[in-house]
Amino acid sequence: MGRIRADKPPASCIGCFAWGQLPGRLCRGCYTYGQAHAVAACAGCRREVAVHEEHGYCRLCRAQATWEIKAAGVTGRDSLLLPFLLQVKHQQLFFANTQRPRNGGRPVGKAGRKRLRVKPPAAVPPPTTNWHQPELITAARDFGQFDRKRHADLNNPQLIRARREALALGEARGWTRWIASDVDRALVIVLSGHVEGEVIRYSEIFPPLRSRGLSVGHTAEVLDRLGLFADDRTPSVDRWLARKLDGVAPGIRRTAEDWARTLLDGGPRAQPRALSTARGYLHEVRPALLEWSDRYDHLREVTRKDVLDVRDGVSGHQRENRIVALRSLFRHAKKTSQIFKNPAARIPIPRPIEPVLQPLDQADVDEAVTAAARPHARLILALAAVHAARPSMIRALQLDDVDLGNRLIAIADHIRPLDDLTYQTLVEWLDYRRNRWPNTANPHLLITQKSAVGRGPVGKLRATEATRNLSANLERLRVDRQLEEALTHGADPLHLSLVFGIDEKTAIRYAASARQLLETAAEQDTHEDRH
Incomplete structure (x- = not known):
């Protein structure tokens, strides 16, 4: 987006309704947001705008939730947004282009940055000196006052190595140009004045990089691959x-x-x-x-x-x-010889009687099917309702576990044949995944905008968001599928173990519940025949 003319009249952004001088129909924030996310119905305001793939909310709703988080005094990342997003009932409008840095420079974030054209630096071998002056004391460095025009040293050997490593890592992980640009800017900040033997600590880079909107995790990963990073955080x-x-x-x-x-x-x-x-x-x-x-x-x-x-x-x-x-x-x-006698040994536990498992109503199942409107949600629902897969198993599935040619899928190392419904939803999701993230190197079957640039699985909230707060959630659907198998093919624990790969105690419980349900149904039929 170009510069804004000084004589241009103010207008309202069609994305977030921000009022001010706009470069086009969108403000700079909504324009950048639309470049990174697809258009769909927002889960909060129900508008057809660019929504975040992780939660399904637009930029305006996410901004309102962020203000609520700050008002509540809560600190955290995107994982804390969802409870506040669900509470958004109104929208606080704001002026455009009012977010300015404290030192009076260009606007922070993507709106005020110049596009960096990252060129592969010339190959520089690691420093070959055999001795360096060790640190007398460990002093924390302040990167918050870094100014690129005055402090940048693009010829620093460690910076050149780090930029080449970041370029290779970005190509392997499928980083977007925005992530690659952010990491390059962060490396320039932390390595311009680097001397041999120095170690970059997490506590030193987190505040300045976070204040500039730069990725701390990706930067730390590049530094760690070069042996220049030390994580000094207290383990959780x-x-x-x-x-x-x-x-x-x-x-x-x-x-x-x-x-x-x-x-x-x-x-x-x-x-x-x-x-x-x-x-x-x-x-x-x-x-x-x-x-x-x-x-x-x-x-x-x-x-x-x-x-x-x-x-x-x-x-x-x-x-x-x-x-x-x-x-x-x-x-x-x-x-470990810390006590002489175990007082908890051989204490009996009166186990409660397990309740009889009950099947779901068809109306509850239809409600869950209606709620699963997106490709990933339909696939998750099919894996839970047809193959009785737990959310953790679904999150751990990888592309190598799917064999479309032979119509097979391996869920928790248990090979299952693909039925027509699961096969269709799987093909639909793979087409969407390939078109949405063509360069991702994440081996997991389910990915999001955040996990597409890494190699980890999606979060727990992503797997359960479609059916959360419904009667037919993923756990109930999984139980109903196994109970339905026992009712249809006989209350045989061995058959359930072979079909779903569950242990013998769980199979016996499902078989016992199915047997009691069948006996109750037979008694009711006999009673009706007598009357």
Whole structure:
């Protein structure tokens, strides 16, 4: 978009309704937004405008949600937008071209930048010196005052190497020209004054790059590939443990923290568990640890009666979950010689009677089908409703798992034949994926605008957004499919295990529910015949 004439009358942007002098029918922000996203119906204001593929909202709704986040004092990235997007009920209009940098220069973001034509720099070998002056003290560098005209040194050997590495990485990952330009600008900022032996820390580059709207993650990845990056952030698991074990007695806390880290990382003769398992276990034992901390200094003082009191303080599935977590904790403490006797050993758990699984109503299924209006949503719905795939399995699917020629798909290493419905939705999604992101190198079947430039799976919200808050969500659809198989082909656990690849306990539960449903239906038919 060109410059705006000084005598041009103000107008309203057709995208976000911003009022001011516009270069065309759109403001600069909406023009850039439209270049990066496709036109569809916004999930908030229902207008046919450019919407973000991750959430399905337009720029105006996302701006309103961002203002709500700032007003609430919440900090975070796009993952925090969705709860606020769902609460948008009105739109606060604003003036165009009012976002200016503090030092009075050009507007921040893509509107004020000059388009960079990134040319492959000449190949420069790594520095060959064998000695460099080590740092006497570690001092944080301030990149916030960087000015390209005064401070840029495009002949710096490390900068030349980094720009070539970024160019190669961008071609391999399918970066857009905007991402490549952002990474190039960020590398110029952090490496123009770089000397041999210096290490760039995350805490040094995050504030200046984020304030300029540049990608910190992609820049850090390029620096890390060159051995110039050090991640000095506090691991999230450390913050989580500190928060969960706050208020626990020091002796009990040491044992509980060692147990939690063994669950996460594994140990001698112990396999690492899933993060959700470790979080669930610690969540269950935390009330007991806080209660025991008022009386004891170490887990050695906990008696069997204390464990029984904790068990009897809850009911249902929570009672079973709490005893399982306490068994794991005391088993680890006994194994590592931190206690003399395991007070949680051989404590019976009265298991609750499992309810009979019920099939979904056809109206609920039709509602879910109507809600899945986009290609990725239809594919996810078909995988859950036809192949009983969990959301985590759907997110982990890769292109190599699909064999369209032989009409086969491998879900969690279990090969399934493709029915006509799934085959059609799969072909439709692959066509959309190829046209939307032709240069992506992400091997996963499902991708978004954000994951297309990387190699990771889509987020959890992306997989469940279409059927969220519906009666027929993905989990209910998966259960209904397996129950329908048991009702149609007989309550045979072996058949269910072979078809869906589930374990024997789950197959037995589905078979038992199907058997009870069939018996109830037969009794009702007999009762009607008698009358």
